Amino acid sequence: MFTILATDGRARRGVLHTVHGDIQTPVFMNVGTCAAIKGGVSTMELLNDVDCQVELSNTYHLHIRPGDKLIHDMGGLHQFMNWPRPILTDSGGFQVFSLSQLRKITEEGVRFASHVDGKRIFMGPEESMQIQSNLASTIAMAFDECIENPAPYDYVKQSTARTVRWLARCRAEMDRLNSLPETINKHQMLFGINQGGTYEDLRIEHMQRISEIPCEGYALGGLAVGEATEEMYRIIDVVEPHMPKDKPRYLMGVGTPCNILEAVHMGVDFFDCVMPSRNARHGNLFTWEGKINLLNEKYMKDPRPIGLTCDCPTCRNYSRSYIRHLIKAKESLGMRLAVTHNLYFYNNLTRKIREALDGGYFESFYQKYRTILGERCPD
DSSP states (O other): OEEEEEEETTEEEEEEEETTEEEEESEEEEEOTTSSBTTTBOHHHIIIIIOOSOEEEEHHHHHHTTOHHHHHHTTOHHHHHTOOSOEEEEOSHHHHHHHOSSEEEOSSOEEEEOTTTOOEEEEOHHHHHHHHHHHTOSEEEOOOOOOOSSOOHHHHHHHHHHHHHHHHHHHHHHHHHHTSTTOSOTTOEEEEEEOOTTOHHHHHHHHHHHTTSOOSEEEEOSOSSSSOHHHHHHHHHHHGGGSOTTSOEEETTOOOHHHHHHHHHTTOOEEEESHHHHHHTTTEEEETTEEEETTSGGGTTOOSOSSTTOOSHHHHHOOHHHHHHHHHTTOHHHHHHHHHHHHHHHHHHHHHHHHHHHHTOHHHHHHHHHHHTTSBOOO
8 A cells, every 4th residue: 555645746755564564655666686786785784874764686597697596495585585674676677588598479479588598488477477476576577578779669568468468467466376375475466567668658558558467565667778868768757647647656776876865856755776886896986065976086095984074984984085095996895885885875975865855845955956966076
């Protein structure tokens, strides 16, 4: 059940009640594709140091290795990785279409080759739901086709029609799985995914059709995959009015702090992205004063913390100079400290957005930071 607590224009402050605890929105979900954050940050550090609300793992990768049945036998993903809060699992659709060079799409699903060993695998709506049920995540994503962007109009139209039919099959299969005695999480939620490329009419029609299939939330997929940022904002702007008002909205794979702030302003509630951890591993860090490239020579003797007002464990204890040295020396500790900072920043960003919505000053917060967060830190 999703409850809206406050609004400011189109921006929404809400809470999604789940079997693994409440999710306060807007929320950033930390990406642990293979049940771990790249950068050596443990689940206990995510919980206690980063204050992550939701961890995101990937159906495709966990199905390939170590296997979803093994994870089921270990008590589900929560027990397997020792994580007490909500988990969202991506359906595997994006990886099927992005990692596999040999794939064949039919009405039933997709046949493809594993990117690990070339083994032939079939995945359709039912198989994706079965894998995610074995993982016992809190929220499962519907199986969809991630269309290349740009793609021909006629193909996108055909694909989105098929994705509607796939969502209906996902819903039916999840309902069946949730009723079985051996299912670990019998309260697993399903989010449908809106597709349609950058074609406004197809996006709107698809959103209207999938909203007729009852889901606990709905996502905007197929964005942030190479199109211009303004194109992404245009699609959000035209689709948002057609998204159910009483369900959470999830913008998949997004993005920069500015993207998140802008999308919240347009009515989005959920976000995920590998950017904070990926960028941190290369010394690119986010602060309230702007972006920092820690490998820049000017930070060689800088005794200050990464973020001047940040109270993450990294900033409370270590200097820019020291972390720069560690990253340059390829010491794993440097990567770990940098990743911890960026993850903390993203989670703190959405926490401050929630506070602004609660306090009735979100518009001024948005106007203050919409530009600063995307610029280089002046010093």
